Amino acid sequence: MRLAAFIRADIEPILRDWESFAKTLFHAKYMDKAGLRDHAKQMLLEIAADLDSQQSEANHDAKSKGPAPEGEEESWAEIHGEDRQHSGFSVIETVSEFRALRASVVSHWRKTFSVLAGEQLDDLTRFHEAIDQAVAESLEQYVAEKEMETRLFGAVLSASPDPIYVLDLKGRFIYVNEATAELFAMTSESIIGKSTFDLGFSFASDFQLNLDEVIAGQSTYRGKFSHTFASGQGERFEYLLAPVLDEQHNYEATVCISRDITEQALAEEKIWNNAHYDYLTGLPNRRLFLDRLGQEIKHAKRRSRPLALLFMDLDGFKDVNDSLGHEAGDRILSDVSNRLADCVRATDTVARLGGDEFTVMITDIKQRQDVELVAQTIIDALAMPFFIGQKRIQISASIGAAFYPENAATPDVLLKVADQAMYKAKKAGSNQMCFYEKSEKSEA
Incomplete structure (x- = not known):
């Protein structure tokens, strides 16, 4: 409504x-x-x-x-x-x-x-x-x-109820209302005559830059900043800077009206996160992963450097899910995501595509053996037992690997051929990694 x-x-x-x-x-x-x-x-x-x-x-x-x-x-x-x-x-x-x-x-x-x-x-x-x-x-x-x-x-x-204050041409406070004093957790007397720099506010540099533009152009400006004040009120704020002109249109001061938009900003972030991150593992979902993969392909093309994509499916997970229930299965998936994150660099991306399918994007590849090493590290990590209470759980992973630009030039196709390589690994006996071969191109 x-x-x-x-x-x-x-x-x-x-x-x-x-x-x-x-x-x-x-x-x-x-x-x-x-x-x-x-x-x-x-x-x-x-x-x-x-x-x-x-x-x-x-x-x-x-x-x-x-x-x-x-x-x-x-x-x-x-x-x-x-x-x-x-x-x-x-x-x-x-x-x-x-x-x-x-x-x-x-x-x-x-x-x-x-x-x-x-x-x-x-x-x-x-x-x-x-x-x-x-x-x-x-x-x-x-x-x-x-x-x-x-x-x-x-x-x-x-x-x-909104913080309103007036600044002179040097950015010093010459008037603050009660709401401003409460937000800053200071008396009006201790604020007057000081600038945002003097008060140690984290947003001072950007704020002063925008203030200078308002003064120079005699125009209004809308902006946002993030800061935790001593009062503990709010985290995100929007503000309006407006010029004060005399009868001859000479610039006298600047009025600033700010508003706490923390709740709105956090709600918007939550909506965005829900649309781009897996709710169970906290990893990027398929939508965000494909977006990042597209960006990394553009970077790799500019640098003339390849990147690798690992597509993996958990072996034996369905039996665990069926025998112990979805709650135990969710716990295993969460633990798997943590182990995967420990196997790669901070610059690489781990994502959950859905079910028990995960992907890893590896950038700045120097040699094929580097990808094999990462894949084997993941296989070894997932081969270690998981525990649900006192119950020991054993699963493994089948991994398919593909390269840009050798095997595919677009995110969707690269993901598809890595998936094909994964099924090749699974048919070969699971718990291993297979590269996508050019001879399989006709199947893609």
């Missing part, structure tokens, strides 16, 4: 949670339900409609900077901000309502979908952008004079 449809379907539970928080605000304590909810439902429906709409990268960038372009129809967020001002709400209270609305939607969304992927992650990002825009539109109603605008801007920054 997409987030827009979820908001419409669960709007009442979302509003009930939001209402429980809203009643804790000073100016909301004595409001009736209708007055409290006056615009929240319409705002959620407006955001849902926004999520359903097609948006360009420029639209996303515009949303991250604040309210909708002037001249558009007044939004429910703007109506809400104006009404809250008339009701005596402070800026902090109004921002808190939006924060609670964000939290209620995200909480219900994550309770329903513990793992987010693909379009659902994109929807969550767009939802945060829509809420950020709604906050900006609502608070804009409070701005009547420059003096008030300045005060309210400071209040918004202070209340923001």
Whole structure:
């Protein structure tokens, strides 16, 4: 289910949670339900409609900077901000309502979908952008004079759950909001006047380079960095650098808004790993192996150096699996993968293609005997007994070997001829290695 449809379907539970928080605000304590909810439902429906709409990268960038372009129809967020001002709400209270609305939607969304992927992650990002825009539109109603605008801007920054800070032309902090101080686990006073280099942040070099580009081009920049702060909050962050210009368009400072995207980044990595690595052994699967093999063939071609591919099948594994069960079989496969990794160099690649079939890609081959040595090392390693509890298990391996470019020029064909050589070894009595011979080419 997409987030827009979820908001419409669960709007009442979302509003009930939001209402429980809203009643804790000073100016909301004595409001009736209708007055409290006056615009929240319409705002959620407006955001849902926004999520359903097609948006360009420029639209996303515009949303991250604040309210909708002037001249558009007044939004429910703007109506809400104006009404809250008339009701005596402070800026902090109004921002808190939006924060609670964000939290209620995200909480219900994550309770329903513990793992987010693909379009659902994109929807969550767009939802945060829509809420950020709604906050900006609502608070804009409070701005009547420059003096008030300045005060309210400071209040918004202070209340923001995202770290926001301002840097001078030398990259030194001249303002940090409360969220930044909490993230850095430092007081605002100890941060002001220092740079990311002074604070010893691992991302300082890249950050300063991007900051210099923003200053030189008077343009915005979106980036990401990985860092573990002293507070222990987050590991992955995205950030936006935006220039601050005076009335004469002279560069005064840079505003940076960052956001913790650890959960999203880890979810994306998990999805990628699940698609490219074998869940049981942790080895590359067929998809990733063929991709790496294709890359190594390109490198071998440029260097005019051969590479070898070993294709192996475990002898006797089916009997073990049938007699002791799949759990014991999985344990054997996991142990086999560990032994294979110990038999090759760090630059070589071991993969599980499925079942009891494994492959090893050996790069920078100097002579045929090197491949024979690796294959024999693997045969000897797998011939050693395995143990399931106190039970001794004996298996072996049949290995087929093929070379690029001697036997094949593409990943699929190289894998195919190595497979044929493996069956030749198995027919010859198992527990041995056979090379693919050119005379077998007609069979490939």
